[in-house]
Amino acid sequence: MTLTLIDSATATARILDAPSESLDDLVREMWQPMAGMYHFIPGGPDLAAVHRQSFGFDTDFDTDGPISQLREGLEALIAADAWRRVETALHNGIAALEASIPDLTVPDLTVLLVLGDPANRHFVDEVQGLSGFGGISGYISLTLWPTPRVLDRLEAIAVHELHHNVRYSPGGIVWDPTTVTVGEHVVSEGLADVFATELYGDAGYTHFVADETRTDDAVLAKVVSGLDVTGMQDFAAWVLGDATARMFGSTPVGLPTGAGYAAGARIVEAYRDATGRSAAEAVHVPASEILAIALPRLGLADPRTT
Template structure:
């Protein structure tokens, strides 16, 4: 098992300092090692176009601002910290579940787009994807809060990666429901909190609604919803979902994260397990146990 944090520091600097006509191709080369992230997409993914649609840094303008942000990440030893965090988290997971399958993982750490309003306001300047075993992407604008949480952000995505690795939970697009997604976010946050504490371990977009009983009750009504195009509204909230063409359901940003943390915390309290020990536990069991305690 090898975790490889790609040297996107050098790669992004090369993109941002190259002649304008060369930048797209240099960016494509930098993103190529992580193209397996999109192996379940229909057809060939245009890596550069997808970068732009997913809040990736602009490469045709704002070079000075992006280079300064890149220097902020480098000064914070972002790449080294992410590498160490992931290595330490794998060790912690294996101590809890010695037989878990840990794949080779390629990690892509990228600057985000500071002009993307949804990313910067509702998303608070950070997004990640660890749902495809073998790949983790983290897209971040380096505000002090986001830099401070780099380790917790990385291990949150690692938890997703390990949950859906062979032998673990199965994400079947034909049958998976909102409940699995909500539980997965709660488990990933609980894992990060176990390593870095509540102050850093919670995904920030969910924090404002952790104690909101009305938001929790609303999310619970949607746990059986299927159709992955519906998930973002229930998990990320209406504003983020709408930016991807989703239909609003009446939930604030981060609602599913807040509910997921409450569900998972109730389950862990009931079973005496740690988040690491519950890595592969079935979401229906987690939800049934948690809702029994909530009632």
């Protein structure tokens, strides 16, 4: 397989130095290698809009303050050697997956690391400078604001998205938007987090999930009660929590930020304890199988069978 990490450091520096009338075109140019990720959209989306919707840095440079902050953010990522670290982590993650499943096919990967928008309060405060997407085979995008915690977790963030990508690549699990359940999404986040912990210890757990959320049995039970919900418009509430649901205009269900990640990790760890199978080995195991084994060990009824 081939791993291509886009040189978005150079591209971002060029954007920050460009005149205002060129900015959106330069953002589109930076994102262009990712266009295949949107093959299902006739004619493709406006990649400048994709950048904004992904919490990418704002290109409205009306004052010196915002652009100065963006320059500092870019410099922090460069100083942290972010691009090399992400690339190395992905190679390590691929090696771990291939060692666990010898006949595994890992797709060629194109990876874009984007400087996030420090003025977006949800991005900075609620998800703490992290937005990643790896659910479409062959592409991973990471939008980051370089807080100390994000910089500490760069490798874990990268391999989390890698696990998603391999899970939903040919030969793996099919994500059908019309039938996919909250259960699949929750299990996938749990698998990705636990996979990251298998490589990087506790840094593998997604950092915008509070410690108390991870251990709260009421949160776990609430998430489990929604495992059979279908309709992707409702997934934000069950997986990312009420704050994200409100931002996307969907209905809150009474869950804190990252509840689905916390529940997913507990479910996957219960499955691993019962079967001895690592998250790497379970990359293609159906959510139904994982839930059937894990939920009884957690003392919870499966809503799909009650």
